[in-house]
Amino acid sequence: MSSPVTDIPVRGGNITAVPPLPDSERKPLTKKEMSADHPTWCPGCGDFSVLALYFKLIEKRKLWHEKITTIAGIGCSSRFPYFVQAHGVHYIHGRALPFASGVSLSRPDLHVFVFGGDGDAFSIGGNHFNHTSRKNIKMTYVVMDNWVYGLTKKQTSPTSPPGFKSKTDTWGAVDEPINPMKQAIAAGATFVARTTHTNPNHVLQMMEAAMDHDGFGFIECLSECVEFYPGAFDSSNPRKGGAFNLVPETQDVTDEIAAYKLADEPFPGRFGIFYKVDRPTKNKLEAGINAKAQEKVKGLKHWQILQQNFDRMK
């Protein structure tokens, strides 16, 4: 049963290799090195903040260039990977999380960051959000929530408030919006935080905390769409006469019910870490299963393991 196409492919093809970079030559990546395409976002878009702070995070934490993986779905904020000069993927609508899960689970050596908007995360992506949360797959997920479908020019999103007039709801939205924080807590996410693009220091703080969390780190970042829903978050912006209220210091972030109650506060609500617990990640649990199975066949080459299976069938 042989044919030319059963020939084993040449690894690496014809791409020339270079020697590895010694640790001593690794410097923190600058904004210039991390910048790629100029963002397609409107001037004043909240997403610019998140991008700038992502670069700051990378620089501050001295992440290795090749280890950074930026994954997104579809939407304005999901264009993120093109604006980051690193390995990146622009995947299909709503499904950045399962793709990122595939990366995270098969490559424990990488930093997996996922970006998206409220439509990508909670509309078509709703199912994946629930499962990735409960499975606690290691990655950092920042959702830039602007309460509208921006890329497609103003349709009601799952987080749009009732009464919001859009092209799909010309008489005002009638649907009860999703509460992303409640959704995340209920889904079993082990790190649930909230921030807003108008407080860059806080965004960076949250991103760092999420990255340090060994598990699925979810951040809802309010990010104003200046074109299709301007002023949506003014009441959370002190510069616009609003109030930026942090999660109270007394909050027990391991208390799930308390987190849910916090999430129930009317808009603008609170900002900070609502919930953080340590629970074994799927990465760790799967690695455990693999290690146990591999213990049984220690010392054997892969083909020898298969040979054992074949021998049992004789």
Next chain:
Amino acid sequence: MALGASYAGRVAVTGSSGPGISLKTEALGYAVMAELPLVVIDVQRGGPSTGMPTSVEQSDLNIACFGGHGDSPRVVLAPANVEDCFYTAIEAVNIARKYSVPVVILTDQAIATRIEAFEEPNLEKVCQDISPDLTPIADFKPYDLSASDGLTRHAPPGKRIASGKYPVVTGLEHDEMGHPTGSPKLHMAMNAKRRNKLRKLASELPVPQVYGPPEGNVLLVGWGSNQGPIREAVDRARAAGDSVSSLHIRYINPLPPGLENIFSGFNHVFVVELNDEGIYGYGQLAGLLRARYCDAKIQGINKTDGLTFKVKEILEQTRARLAAAKAQPATGVTIQRI
């Protein structure tokens, strides 16, 4: 998730049956556009929709070849039996990785629930190193339009690119670095690149061998689990003095070369498959072959009762079609009713 693992440099395989394949077509299209290697196993069963979950059918050929919007060429292989599944799996992985393309393996419930003994493979010889290649490189463009072999290669995450210029893998139409483009020239060039990969593969495929004499009256064409009953039908027909041969096709998309020469050696070509005769009287592989070769003598022998072909069913249908052809000379479109 499989695509995530594939992007990460792992060998990625996923499996499903009809309904799952319908769901996966969106991601399959992405794999075609982003040129990510992937192996998708489709264990065909009665369709459409929930259909007959535990009955055999071969009605997913069309979705395997064309499922998903846009021009989205992908490789489709169909193993003939259990032993062939073993080798087709290896071949699928090699094709997927060499051509950076999704490969659909069309098997069916009959093969899937069968036990067969086959000659022990040399495992040490067929196994290969499948770990991601993370050696640092100087510079590179995944969707390189000037690559001499026309193929795409990917740098998995973790692979350092010394120039500092990293590509993006995407479902949008893109330039050579994966950045989005609406350029008319680039879309045509990239479509050509994706389609030419399959042409290149086709040129490397072996011409399938006819079972029986290479010329005669009837050629029975089959794919998938029909190989057994068809061969036996040929044996019985020839024992009775009839001029019948058969051809088994394992490469569904792209088709292997040399088929027109083979077909020209016969008066009648009947494609035996477990799917519906459709609006025009021929099934899915027959449709593919007719479209490709513009030959109206390619007809269908079809059934969808959820059971494998009995040898006598094939022989009866062959005789019925020959009788009908004698009574009514071929005029192009002839609807054969069972």
